[in-house]
Amino acid sequence: MRYGDNDVLTGVDFDVHTDEVVCLLGPNGAGKTTTIEILEGFRIRSGGQVSVLGQDPAHADEDWRAHTGVVLQSWRDHPRWTPRRLLTLLGDYFEPYSTPGHPRPWDVEDLLETVGLTELADRKLTALSGGQRRRLDVAIGIVGRPELLFLDEPTAGFDPQARREFHRLVHRLVSLEHTTVLLTTHDLDEAEKLADRVLILAGGRIVADDTPDGLAQRVAGAAEVRWSIDGERFVHQTDNPTGFVRDLFAQGGDEVNDLDIRRASLEDAYLSLVQQHEAGHAEAAARSFREVTR
Amino acid sequence: MKAQHAVRLGLRRGWIEFVQSVRSSQDQGFYLFTAFLAVGYLFLGRNTEVDGTDLLFPSVALPSILGALVAFGVVVGPAYALAMEKEDGTLLRHKAVPHGLAGYFTGQLVFQTLSLLPQMVVILLPSFLLFENLMADSSGWLTVAWVLLLGLLAAMPIGMVIGALVPSAQKVGTWGMLPVMVLAGISGIFYPIQQLWGWVQVVAQLFPMYWLGLGMRSAFLPDSAAALELGGSWRTLETVLVLGAWAVVGAVVTPRVLRRMSRRSTGSQVQAAREAAVQWVR
Numbered sequence: 001m002r003y004g005d006n007d008v009l010t011g012v013d014f015d016v017h018t019d020e021v022v023c024l025l026g027p028n029g030a031g032k033t034t035t036i037e038i039l040e041g042f043r044i045r046s047g048g049q050v051s052v053l054g055q056d057p058a059h060a061d062e063d064w065r066a067h068t069g070v071v072l073q074s075w076r077d078h079p080r081w082t083p084r085r086l087l088t089l090l091g092d093y094f095e096p097y098s099t100p101g102h103p104r105p106w107d108v109e110d111l112l113e114t115v116g117l118t119e120l121a122d123r124k125l126t127a128l129s130g131g132q133r134r135r136l137d138v139a140i141g142i143v144g145r146p147e148l149l150f151l152d153e154p155t156a157g158f159d160p161q162a163r164r165e166f167h168r169l170v171h172r173l174v175s176l177e178h179t180t181v182l183l184t185t186h187d188l189d190e191a192e193k194l195a196d197r198v199l200i201l202a203g204g205r206i207v208a209d210d211t212p213d214g215l216a217q218r219v220a221g222a223a224e225v226r227w228s229i230d231g232e233r234f235v236h237q238t239d240n241p242t243g244f245v246r247d248l249f250a251q252g253g254d255e256v257n258d259l260d261i262r263r264a265s266l267e268d269a270y271l272s273l274v275q276q277h278e279a280g281h282a283e284a285a286a287r288s289f290r291e292v293t294r
Numbered sequence: 295m296k297a298q299h300a301v302r303l304g305l306r307r308g309w310i311e312f313v314q315s316v317r318s319s320q321d322q323g324f325y326l327f328t329a330f331l332a333v334g335y336l337f338l339g340r341n342t343e344v345d346g347t348d349l350l351f352p353s354v355a356l357p358s359i360l361g362a363l364v365a366f367g368v369v370v371g372p373a374y375a376l377a378m379e380k381e382d383g384t385l386l387r388h389k390a391v392p393h394g395l396a397g398y399f400t401g402q403l404v405f406q407t408l409s410l411l412p413q414m415v416v417i418l419l420p421s422f423l424l425f426e427n428l429m430a431d432s433s434g435w436l437t438v439a440w441v442l443l444l445g446l447l448a449a450m451p452i453g454m455v456i457g458a459l460v461p462s463a464q465k466v467g468t469w470g471m472l473p474v475m476v477l478a479g480i481s482g483i484f485y486p487i488q489q490l491w492g493w494v495q496v497v498a499q500l501f502p503m504y505w506l507g508l509g510m511r512s513a514f515l516p517d518s519a520a521a522l523e524l525g526g527s528w529r530t531l532e533t534v535l536v537l538g539a540w541a542v543v544g545a546v547v548t549p550r551v552l553r554r555m556s557r558r559s560t561g562s563q564v565q566a567a568r569e570a571a572v573q574w575v576r
Contacts, residue, residue: 044557073561094391
């Protein structure tokens, strides 16, 4: 993907399988939103191949839309509408796509109950709080009972309570509906909680692709050993800190001082990625993160 | 079949929007305010006789004002609605459902058309109570109907195209309101068009507003009043041709412009508009 002369996405290759919850994680400006908008068919890409549910989203027909759901970041649209009215109307667009095996749309009363908006169903949208509005966004995204659901930064601006409720909602959806979910976030904790698989995006490319546990193990393998000899400081990266330190003592003996062994955690690795990325060193950030998780 | 289903949902959407609008105190206030201005303006000239006729000022001015209000409403209304709704995510929500855009634009068409009704009623009702001899012949209502319909088809596409092309809702004032106000100033609404320079008269006659006013006058006034018009005639054929031409061009151009606008609409655009809205100084 290219804006003017600037390639913003250069190496984004991945597959998402049915029933999977995949999280696109990365610092702000890494290209997450661009990636997800290309997949949603909202943005035309400058190059590369994309196939979503068997079609190229850039040229997909309206029927393709019936099988995808998009949770948008709403702001102040439909101020005079009520959740019930809006959900009913938008849901009815999916009616012609209903089959006995997969009825659409979702029953509005059920859906309101699922997202916890039954009590507020007849209030005007302007009267809803940020968290309530976001739950309505989710409801609108899933009202057509999509096979594939896109969520872009779903919990941006949430307080911890709202975030936990939202995570619970996503879990329930996945287990109830077997929806395949692709979501973006810049929050590692959220990615670990929600995703079956995490893709880390930095500098326009995917620098890691693994389960949350797998990622953590890969990072934890590496450690950093620091010591000093005669006031001079040394640093060494190793997969086997115990063995390295044994050798170090065998060679240096009494002169080794200030010994410090640090096991890298996924959080540390991710935080330093974000820091470097935000300092404008996207390429370097991506490279060093790849080294840590190799 | 599925697209037809979406158009039906659009009709429902337009009706819901209309009912919500009529119930909202904000919109009621707007209707009453314009009615107060228009009827007040007529009331001030209630005893003035119009030169060259035996008609009173309200009789001549009311149809012109109705024509201008229709033009204003169906240009500025959709322009604002589209500019706002591509920024606030309404459009995007419809892009995300199958055939949603067909439904959305149908809804706009229905809502903007229906909105003219309360607008006209709040002006016509007090006018007919306060002034006499407003409608020379009751067959004029038929003329009102076709002028209104044709005027709608001619002017609404202009509003939609403006709404689709303006970079932000704040710019509708410059690109929508202002040109329409200037046109109202030169289209023979508030004073006879003959008082203006020849080239201004030509410019005014290129746009639908003049013809909407003329058509309305032809509906309300007796045939003798045609002497006040350019060429001393209601020029009904010309009215149909000019408004019809705008309607045809609108029907061809508007869907393309709307498609282009919808294609370019993304979540990031909505996000950017949201950030711009909280930024006062730019």
